[in-house]
Amino acid sequence: xxxxxxxxxxxxxxxxxxxxxxxxxxxxxxxxxxxxxxxxxxxxxxxxxxxxxxxxxxxxxxxxxxxxxxxxxxxxxxxxxxxxxxxxxxxxxxxxxxxxxxxxxxxxxxxxxxxxxxxxxxxxxxxxxxxxxxxxxxxxxxxxxxxxxxxxxxxxxxxxxxxxxxxxxxxxxxxxxxxxxxxxxxxxxxxxxxxxxxxxxxxxxxxxxxxxxxxxxxxxxxxxxxxxxxx
Ligand SMILES: [Zn+2]
Numbered sequence: 001x002x003x004x005x006x007x008x009x010x011x012x013x014x015x016x017x018x019x020x021x022x023x024x025x026x027x028x029x030x031x032x033x034x035x036x037x038x039x040x041x042x043x044x045x046x047x048x049x050x051x052x053x054x055x056x057x058x059x060x061x062x063x064x065x066x067x068x069x070x071x072x073x074x075x076x077x078x079x080x081x082x083x084x085x086x087x088x089x090x091x092x093x094x095x096x097x098x099x100x101x102x103x104x105x106x107x108x109x110x111x112x113x114x115x116x117x118x119x120x121x122x123x124x125x126x127x128x129x130x131x132x133x134x135x136x137x138x139x140x141x142x143x144x145x146x147x148x149x150x151x152x153x154x155x156x157x158x159x160x161x162x163x164x165x166x167x168x169x170x171x172x173x174x175x176x177x178x179x180x181x182x183x184x185x186x187x188x189x190x191x192x193x194x195x196x197x198x199x200x201x202x203x204x205x206x207x208x209x210x211x212x213x214x215x216x217x218x219x220x221x222x223x224x225x226x227x228x229x230x231x
Contacts, residue, residue, distance in 0.1 A: 001061035003031035007156070007185065010092065010200045013085045019075050027065040027073055032056070033083060036063050039199045040098075040116035041091060046083040049073055053081075088200070090120040093208045093230045096154060096189060096201040097144065098125055101211070101228065103193035104143045105129075114223060118199075122214065124227045132216050132224035141213040141228065151206040152190025158183045159196075170195050 002020075005012050017029035027048065034056040037043035043056040052068040073079050095118045102113045105127055115126040164170045164184045184196040189205065202208060214227040 002029060002063040004063075005031050005033040006035045006200055009033075010156075010203070012083075013088075014080065014082050016078060016080055019073050019077050019079055022071060022073060022075050024070045025067045025072075027067055028062055029065065029079070029081070032063050032065070033081060034063070034065060035088070035091075035200045039197065041095060041118045041199045042120070044083050044088050044091075046081065048081050049079045087120045089202075090230065091118060092200050092202045094118045094120070094123040094228075095199050096205060097148070097208050097211045097228065097230055098123055099187065099189055099193045099195070099197070099201075100147050100205070101125055101140065101144050101226070102127075103189075104147070105140055105226075108140070108143075122227055122229050124225050126219065126223055126225050128222050129224045130222055132226070134216065137213045137216050137226055140226075141211055144211045147190070147192050148205045148208045148211060150190065151204055152192060154190075154201050154203055154205065155188045156201070157186055157188075159186050160184075164196050167194075 005015055012033040015033040017031045020028040020030055034044040036056040036058040038058050046053050048065060051072040053065050054068055055066045057064050098116055098118055102125055105111055109129060111127040111129045113125060114128050117124050161182055161184050164186060185198055186194060187197040187201055188194040208230055210231050212229050212231055214229060217225040219225050
């Protein structure tokens with residue numbers, strides 16, 4: 001299992017690690033600060049010993065770094081990883097904003113979140129809703145910005161699976177959870193949102209700045225998609 005440095009310190013921009021295995025362009029390290037693709041988040045990119053890391057993916061409990069070059073590092077050797085921090089920090093802001101948005105829409109309408117895509121430039125959340133127009137979008141985005149401006153602390157901790165599942169609010173995207181996990185990681189955003197989540201977030205909502213609603217789209221009968229960004 002790859003040690004997840006991004007859970008211990010979500011602000012780690014560089015790290016040292018030992019190469020466990022190399023298979024062509026695919027590199028496994030003993031530990032990494034690169035957050036892999038998953039839970040709707042795009043993966044981090046950056047470099048390992050100056051060699052470009054194009055994508056990072058999860059396979060079971062292992063994290064695979066996909067490099068641009070084949071056999072660019074050697075198994076057993078120490079390497080230095082550097083994240084594209086500007087991109088990663090925007091992903092963190094977008095992700096925390098998406099949780100706040102989801103929670104506010106859920107509280108106001110009872111709608112469940114049916115999907116999300118968190119990217120550095122533009123993100124989106126899908127809701128199981130019948131109607132959702134521009135004026136409603138503006139209303140929800142205003143509520144999100146009110147929460148952001150309250151400078152809420154974002155805490156992460158681990159909880160036994162049964163305990164977390166006993167609280168319905170904790171698992172809003174239950175199918176995103178690997179069923180084998182004994183302990184679930186919980187992310188708590190002040191009094192706004194608490195849920196099981198493996199992704200990276202900011203420590204305080206004030207770091208998000210301002211959330212801007214971009215557009216809404218109808219994706220099927222009861223599926224409304226809201227696009228937003230942070231500035
Ligand atoms: Zn999340």
